[in-house]
Amino acid sequence: MNRDLLADRFQESRGQLRAVAYRMLGSLSEADDAVQETWLRLNRSDVSGVKNLTGWLTTVVGRVCLDMLRSRAARREEPMADTFVPDPVVAPLDRIDPEQEALLADSVGLALLVVLQTLEPAERLAFVLHDMFAVPFDDIAPVVGRTPVAARQLASRARRRVRDAGEAPDPDLVRQREALEAFLAASRGGDFDALVAVLDPDAVLRVDAGVLAGGAAASKVVHGAAAVAEQAFMFRQFARHARLALVNGEIGLVTVHEGRPLSVTGVTVVQGRITGMYILADPERLERLGITAPAP
Numbered sequence: 001m002n003r004d005l006l007a008d009r010f011q012e013s014r015g016q017l018r019a020v021a022y023r024m025l026g027s028l029s030e031a032d033d034a035v036q037e038t039w040l041r042l043n044r045s046d047v048s049g050v051k052n053l054t055g056w057l058t059t060v061v062g063r064v065c066l067d068m069l070r071s072r073a074a075r076r077e078e079p080m081a082d083t084f085v086p087d088p089v090v091a092p093l094d095r096i097d098p099e100q101e102a103l104l105a106d107s108v109g110l111a112l113l114v115v116l117q118t119l120e121p122a123e124r125l126a127f128v129l130h131d132m133f134a135v136p137f138d139d140i141a142p143v144v145g146r147t148p149v150a151a152r153q154l155a156s157r158a159r160r161r162v163r164d165a166g167e168a169p170d171p172d173l174v175r176q177r178e179a180l181e182a183f184l185a186a187s188r189g190g191d192f193d194a195l196v197a198v199l200d201p202d203a204v205l206r207v208d209a210g211v212l213a214g215g216a217a218a219s220k221v222v223h224g225a226a227a228v229a230e231q232a233f234m235f236r237q238f239a240r241h242a243r244l245a246l247v248n249g250e251i252g253l254v255t256v257h258e259g260r261p262l263s264v265t266g267v268t269v270v271q272g273r274i275t276g277m278y279i280l281a282d283p284e285r286l287e288r289l290g291i292t293a294p295a296p
Contacts, residue, residue, distance in 0.1 A: 003043075006042065006043075006047075009053050010039055010042060010057065012054070013053070013054045013057050013058075014035060016054065016058060016133065017034075017035045017038055017057055017058065017061045018031050018032065018035050019108075019133075020058060020061050020062060020065070020128060020129070020132075020133060021034035021035060021061055021064075021065050022087075022108075023108060023113065023116055023124075023128045023132065024062070024065035024066075024069070024116075024124060024125065024128055025065055025068060025069070026084070026086030026087060026113055026116070026117045027086070027087050028087045028089070028289065029087075029288065030068060033068075034061055034064045034065050034068060035061065037064045038057060038060050038061040038064055041060055041064070042057065042060070055135065055139065058129065058133055058135055059129070059135060059139050059140070059143055062125050062128070062129050062135075062140075062143055063143045065125070066121055066122070066125050066143065066144070069121040069124075070121065082221055083206060083207065083208050083209075083219035083220060083221060084114070084117055084208055085110065085114065085206060085207075085208035085266075085278045085279065085280045086110060086113040086114065086117060087280075087285065087289060088110060088247050088248055088252070088264045088266055088280055088289075089247070089248050089249075090245055090246065090247055090252075090254060090264060090289075090291060090294075091245065091246040092245060092246065092294050093244055093245060093246055093251075093294070108132075108248060108249075109169060109248045109249065109250050109266060109268065110247065110248050110250075110252075110266030110278040111165070111166070111169065111266070111268045111276050111278065112162065113248070114206065114278060115161060115162050115165045116128070116162075118161070119158050119161060122144045122146070122154050123154045123155070123157055123158040123161075124158065125140065125143065125144055125154075126140055126144060126151050126152075126154035126155035126158060127154070127155045127158035127159060127162070129143075130151075130152075130155045131155060131158075131159060137149075137151045137152045137155070140155075166268070166270075166275060166276070167270050167275070168270075169250065169268045169269055169270060169275075170269045170270055170271065170272075173250070173251055175269060175272060176250055176251035176267070176269045177244065177251045178272070179198055179267070179269045179272055179273065179274055180244065180251050180252070180253065180267055180269070180274070181244070182194070182197075182198045183195065183198045183199075183232070183267075183274060184239055184242060184253075186198060186232075187232050187233070187236045187239035188236065188239045188240055190233065190236055192229055192230075192233055195228075195229035195232055195233065196225045196226055196229045198273060198274055199225035199228055199229060199273060199274050200225065200270065200273040200274060200275040201224070201225050202223070202224065202225075202275070203223075203224065203225050203228045203273075203274055203275055203276065203277070204221065204222070204223055204228070204275070204276050204277070205220075205221070205222040205223075205227075205228040205231055205276075205277045205279070206220075206221050206222075206276075206277070206278050206279065207219055207220050207221075207222075207231075207279045207281060208278075208279065208280050208281065208282055209281045209282055210281075210282025210283065210284055210285060218281065228277065238255055238257065238262060238263075241255050241256060241257045241262070242254070242255045242265075243255075243256075243293060243294045244294070245264075245294040247264060247265065247266040247267075248266055250266065250267065250268075250269075251267065251269075252264065252265050252266045252267050253265040253267070254291060254292075254293060254294055256291070256292065256293035261283075261286040261287070261291035261292070261293075262281065262286075263279050263280060263281040263286070264279070264280045264286065264289075264291060265277055265278065265279045265280075266278040266279075
C-alpha cells in the first residue's frame with residue numbers, strides 16, 4: 001500500500017482512534033498524542049497482509065494508551081483517582097461539530113469517563129475495545145498479555161464496575177435542562193431548600209481543582225444532597241456567571257468571569273433529579289482546553 005493511500009486510510013480511522021484514546025486516557029491532548037504515535041507505528045509496520053486496517057489501528061492505539069497509562073504509573077503521575085475529572089468536551093447548546101460527534105459516540109458522558117478512569121488499565125482496555133468498539137477478545141488478548149478467556153473476564157469485571165456505579169442518566173436533554181435550570185435558579189436565589197429538592201438524596205459532587213495554588217485542598221468529593229447543596233450555597237455568587245452548554249453531549253455548565261474560565265460542570269440527571277456533578281476547576285487545564293463563555 002503506497003504512502004498516500006495509507007495516509008487516506010488512516011485519516012478515515014482517525015475519529016475512532018481518538019475516541020478510543022479519549023476513553024482510555026481521559027485527556028484530549030494525550031489522546032491526540034496517542035493517535036500521532038499510532039500513525040508513526042503504522043509507518044514503521046508492514047500492513048500489506050492486514051485485511052481490516054481500522055481494526056488493526058484500533059488495537060494499536062489501545063496498546064499505545066496502555067503503555068501511556070503504565071508510564072504514568074511508573075512516573076507516579078496518575079491523576080488523583082478520588083477527585084479526577086476527565087477533560088470535558090464543550091459545545092454550544094444548538095450545535096456540535098462532526099469531530100465532537102465522533103469523539104462522543106455511545107454517549108460517553110463525564111460520569112462514565114470518571115468510572116473508566118478508576119478501572120485498572122487492562123480492565124479499561126478490554127472494556128473500551130470490546131464493549132464500545134466491538135473488538136474481538138482474540139484481538140484484545142495479545143495487547144493485554146492474557147488469553148482470550150482472561151481478556152473476557154477483564155471486560156466482565158469492568159462492566160460490573162460500570163453497572164454498579166449508578167443508574168444510567170436520563171438521555172432527554174429537555175429533562176436535563178429543566179433540572180439544571182432549577183438548580184441554577186435555586187443557587188442564584190440562595191434558596192437552600194430548593195437546592196436540596198433538585199438533588200438526589202445520594203447525589204455526589206466531584207471537584208477537580210488541579211494542583212495549583214491550593215487546588216489540592218479545593219479538590220474534593222462530597223456525598224449527599226444536603227452536603228452538595230451546602231457547597232453550591234457557599235459558591236452561589238458565581239452562579240450568575242454560569243451558562244448552559246453541552247458538556248460531553250449532555251446539558252452542563254460553563255462558568256466564565258471577566259474572560260477567565262472558572263469551571264466546567266458535567267451533570268448526571270436521573271428521574272428529574274441531579275445524581276452527580278463533575279466540576280473541572282483546574283485553571284491550567286481549563287486554559288489549555290480553550291474554554292470560553294457560551295452565548296447567552
